[in-house]
Amino acid sequence: MPLSGFVLGPIDTISLMTQLAIILAVGIIAKEISNKTKFPFVVLLIVFGTLLASLGALDLKLLGGLPDLIRILALIIIVFSAGFHLKLREVQADSRLILSFATLGVFLTLFIISGITFALLSIPLLSAIVLGALLSGSDTAAIASAETSGKSRVKTILLSESMFNQPLTLILPLILLDYLVKPEMAWFNIPKFFAMIVIGGVVGVGGAFWGQKILEAGKHKHDEIIGLMIAMGVYVIAENFFGSGIVAVAITSLLLSSAPKRETGLLGKFTEQLAFLFTIVVFIMLGMLFTLSELAILGVSRYEVIAIAVALLVARMVSVSLISLKSDLSFVQRIKLGLISPKGIAPAAMAPLFVAYGITGSDVILKIVYIAIIVSVFISMATFGLGSGQKTVKQQRIEKKEERLLKKEAAERSKQNGKL
Numbered sequence: 001m002p003l004s005g006f007v008l009g010p011i012d013t014i015s016l017m018t019q020l021a022i023i024l025a026v027g028i029i030a031k032e033i034s035n036k037t038k039f040p041f042v043v044l045l046i047v048f049g050t051l052l053a054s055l056g057a058l059d060l061k062l063l064g065g066l067p068d069l070i071r072i073l074a075l076i077i078i079v080f081s082a083g084f085h086l087k088l089r090e091v092q093a094d095s096r097l098i099l100s101f102a103t104l105g106v107f108l109t110l111f112i113i114s115g116i117t118f119a120l121l122s123i124p125l126l127s128a129i130v131l132g133a134l135l136s137g138s139d140t141a142a143i144a145s146a147e148t149s150g151k152s153r154v155k156t157i158l159l160s161e162s163m164f165n166q167p168l169t170l171i172l173p174l175i176l177l178d179y180l181v182k183p184e185m186a187w188f189n190i191p192k193f194f195a196m197i198v199i200g201g202v203v204g205v206g207g208a209f210w211g212q213k214i215l216e217a218g219k220h221k222h223d224e225i226i227g228l229m230i231a232m233g234v235y236v237i238a239e240n241f242f243g244s245g246i247v248a249v250a251i252t253s254l255l256l257s258s259a260p261k262r263e264t265g266l267l268g269k270f271t272e273q274l275a276f277l278f279t280i281v282v283f284i285m286l287g288m289l290f291t292l293s294e295l296a297i298l299g300v301s302r303y304e305v306i307a308i309a310v311a312l313l314v315a316r317m318v319s320v321s322l323i324s325l326k327s328d329l330s331f332v333q334r335i336k337l338g339l340i341s342p343k344g345i346a347p348a349a350m351a352p353l354f355v356a357y358g359i360t361g362s363d364v365i366l367k368i369v370y371i372a373i374i375v376s377v378f379i380s381m382a383t384f385g386l387g388s389g390q391k392t393v394k395q396q397r398i399e400k401k402e403e404r405l406l407k408k409e410a411a412e413r414s415k416q417n418g419k420l
Contacts (some may be wrong), residue, residue, distance in 0.1 A: 049287020071349035074278035081275035083253025102164035112315035120307040137169030139344025162166030199243025204251025207234035224270035342380040
């Protein structure tokens with residue numbers, strides 16, 4: 001079943017434009033607040049989406065079928081953009097570890113989250129497995145936007161892992177949805193899974209090769225549009241040949257950014273801005289899925305929040321500990337890798353599909369995904385902040401005050417020297 005299985009319904013153009021204008025304005029405001037307070041940007045977007053939906057300023061129904069299209073484009077652009085934060089040589093240094101996190105780590109996380117949520121939240125086993133699949137990966141957008149001082153090995157591993165686990169976090173929920181909708185076709189899912197990965201990889205390598213040729217032929221003209229065309233093109237080709245479009249996009253992006261013959265700085269900046277735009281829209285739309293009254297009816301208890309946090313932390317810590325057992329990572333690096341695993345675009349895009357298909361218990365699944373994204377981003381961004389060496393707002397104010405005093409003293413000394 002393709003991710004893009006939706007039909008755009010009738011849309012009031014003015015209402016649609018009004019909604020998008022509000023979303024963009026709120027996104028910029030949230031970014032400014034995040035920059036000044038260091039409060040997680042993604043969490044602010046979700047909270048503002050819920051608050052404005054509760055006030056009636058935003059309404060997901062007015063967007064018609066557009067949210068589904070936006071979620072797909074967001075996945076393409078964010079994964080494509082993330083590749084430009086990396087170079088192939090950086091990934092190769094820890095390739096075995098990264099691929100283990102992105103494959104074995106995803107399955108370990110899936111099983112552990114499923115087991116803990118089934119035990120602690122008293123939900124049906126199948127719903128717990130769906131939750132495990134939705135929350136098994138990490139979010140490229142949250143990691144790429146984390147403002148740490150310079151590059152670090154931990155951030156490189158996390159960003160590479162999130163790029164390569166993104167396809168699995170899309171494919172696994174789709175396979176489960178296929179099973180729930182057409183259980184008689186379940187036997188076909190295993191070969192289909194491997195075929196999607198292989199076809200996506202082949203298209204990705206081909207996309208990088210021909211993309212490089214097209215960029216060189218363009219002679220620095222319209223690089224941004226060409227890059228967008230390449231990203232969407234490899235996705236569409238892979239999907240039409242029953243492959244994983246996201247695998248194709250990730251490989252194409254990484255190979256293009258590492259090409260020695262081409263300066264991709266401008267293209268990287270352009271895709272970064274597009275990724276920022278789609279991050280705003282997708283996470284505000286996630287917040288718009290619930291109003292405060294709807295959350296009150298569904299009930300969000302302290303116990304549920306704690307249970308979800310425990311499930312996320314235990315699953316990540318165990319998978320990181322097992323996979324990195326024989327690696328040369330330090331104890332501190334392993335702790336950081338264990339604490340940083342934000343959830344985001346993939347579960348935000350996939351969870352509403354279970355509601356759209358009327359799967360039993362999908363409302364509860366959507367609520368838990370909503371909570372899990374917020375909790376995981378809080379934990380991850382707090383860990384990033386502690387390990388980044390960033391200065392607090394108070395420290396920055398003190399330093400500015402000391403700098404002004406030094407300048408004032410220097411000016412007075414200069415004035416006295418002039419008199420002498």
